Amino acid sequence: xxxxxxxxxxxxxxxxxxxxxxxxxxxxxxxxxxxxxxxxxxxxxxxxxxxxxxxxxxxxxxxxxxxxxxxxxxxxxxxxxxxxxxxxxxxxxxxxxxxxxxxxxxxxxxxxxxxxxxxxxxxxxxxxxxxxxxxxxxxxxxxxxxxxxxxxxxxxxxxxxxxxxxxxxxxxxxxxxxxxxxxxxxxxxxxxxxxxxxxxxxxxxxxxxxxxxxxxxxxxxxxxxxxxxxxxxxxxxxxxxxxxxxxxxxxxxxxxxxxxxxxxxxxxxxxxxxxxxxxxxxxxxxxxxxxxxxxxxxxxxxxxxxxxxxxxxxxxxxxxxxxxxxxxxxxxxxxxxxxxxxxxxxxxxxxxxxxxxxxxxxxxxxxxxxxxxxxxxxxxxxxxxxxxxxxxxxxxxxxxxxxxxxxxxxxxxxxxxx
Ligand SMILES: *Cc1c(COP(=O)(O)O)cnc(C)c1O
Numbered sequence: 001x002x003x004x005x006x007x008x009x010x011x012x013x014x015x016x017x018x019x020x021x022x023x024x025x026x027x028x029x030x031x032x033x034x035x036x037x038x039x040x041x042x043x044x045x046x047x048x049x050x051x052x053x054x055x056x057x058x059x060x061x062x063x064x065x066x067x068x069x070x071x072x073x074x075x076x077x078x079x080x081x082x083x084x085x086x087x088x089x090x091x092x093x094x095x096x097x098x099x100x101x102x103x104x105x106x107x108x109x110x111x112x113x114x115x116x117x118x119x120x121x122x123x124x125x126x127x128x129x130x131x132x133x134x135x136x137x138x139x140x141x142x143x144x145x146x147x148x149x150x151x152x153x154x155x156x157x158x159x160x161x162x163x164x165x166x167x168x169x170x171x172x173x174x175x176x177x178x179x180x181x182x183x184x185x186x187x188x189x190x191x192x193x194x195x196x197x198x199x200x201x202x203x204x205x206x207x208x209x210x211x212x213x214x215x216x217x218x219x220x221x222x223x224x225x226x227x228x229x230x231x232x233x234x235x236x237x238x239x240x241x242x243x244x245x246x247x248x249x250x251x252x253x254x255x256x257x258x259x260x261x262x263x264x265x266x267x268x269x270x271x272x273x274x275x276x277x278x279x280x281x282x283x284x285x286x287x288x289x290x291x292x293x294x295x296x297x298x299x300x301x302x303x304x305x306x307x308x309x310x311x312x313x314x315x316x317x318x319x320x321x322x323x324x325x326x327x328x329x330x331x332x333x334x335x336x337x338x339x340x341x342x343x344x345x346x347x348x349x350x351x352x353x354x355x356x357x358x359x360x361x362x363x364x365x366x367x368x369x370x371x372x373x374x375x376x377x378x379x380x381x382x383x384x385x386x387x388x389x390x391x392x393x394x395x396x397x398x399x400x401x402x403x404x405x406x407x408x409x410x411x412x413x414x415x416x417x418x
Pocket of ligand 1: 091092093094096118120172173174175176207209210230
């Protein structure tokens with residue numbers, strides 16, 4: 001008896017072929033996991049993590065040494081001087097929003113240089129939604145420089161667009177729900193260098209969602225000043241139950257901490273309750289979990305391309321985040337595949353996803369998320385709007401074996417059971 005007995009022999013033959021094809025690429029990712037794991041292990045040792053670092057505080061959370069140590073570890077690993085790593089951040093959007101709103105003041109301008117910001121951030125900034133409490137309502141101009149037709153950043157247009165009132169330049173690393181490529185750390189360096197040519201002291205902020213540990217360098221290592229992300233994506237390693245992080249220059253971390261709490265308190269308070277254990281363990285596992293999710297994405301790209309689907313990125317392309325997109329070309333296959341992803345999940349496998357309306361989206365959205373942590377996208381998940389070319393966004397996976405089973409099962413249900 002082998003796991004392979006469950007599947008069509010033609011599909012298994014294809015899988016075995018794909019395994020041979022991608023082996024050298026997977027070996028590169030294993031090497032990257034080693035580099036990132038070494039960096040994390042060193043930081044835990046350097047910062048003297050002890051059993052009582054994991055305990056957490058209650059009430060005001062004054063003198064939370066476990067929290068201070070974890071923030072020092074994040075700063076060391078991700079290339080900053082200081083960090084905020086808090087369970088009080090409700091999501092990536094909240095964390096990134098606190099950083100962006102914390103940097104600017106009335107009359108300032110905040111400029112995205114990677115095209116339109118992620119949907120939910122548009123509402124924070126006042127580019128969409130009802131605008132209440134947004135940056136725009138505070139008299140902050142928020143704008144973006146469109147990408148070039150090939151999806152790259154328009155460096156000349158960016159340099160021309162920066163004005164004296166431009167206080168913060170923002171870079172979104174991952175594609176989010178856009179069809180562009182994600183920006184590698186090398187591409188982010190080109191953007192940082194271009195901005196510094198015309199504005200050496202500009203504050204450069206990076207939305208690092210999905211990016212952590214997907215390369216061996218991070219945006220702060222190539223000159224960005226501040227970055228933020230979610231703990232229910234890469235940095236939480238699938239273990240953290242909630243929270244976010246902001247890391248970067250010490251003065252800027254302090255500045256945004258007054259937006260996270262209030263002036264006078266800043267970073268000094270915020271009980272960690274029972275969250276520290278998960279946050280420590282999750283960040284320790286994050287290099288490996290992220291690496292395995294990326295190996296899963298490489299497998300998806302190679303197998304689904306063999307089945308005739310258009311995929312992005314391709315299996316052998318550079319990766320800087322977890323997202324794999326697949327175009328199904330028709331709603332039937334897209335929905336069948338998503339249902340089978342759900343059926344191959346550890347939680348709620350018996351639930352059938354149905355395309356449905358979602359706030360902020362014009363088309364119906366279909367979503368498979370059979371996760372331990374609600375909404376977590378470091379866990380194996382797939383979603384997308386039902387519109388041409390019927391693109392599914394597949395991401396995450398706590399183990400490479402699970403992604404393989406999920407994708408093989410979904411491929412079988414969609415293409416071999418007709
Ligand atoms: C996921 C994501 C966010 C927001 O994170 P949430 O936790 O979903 O609020 C922001 N930017 C990008 C690029 C993302 O992928």
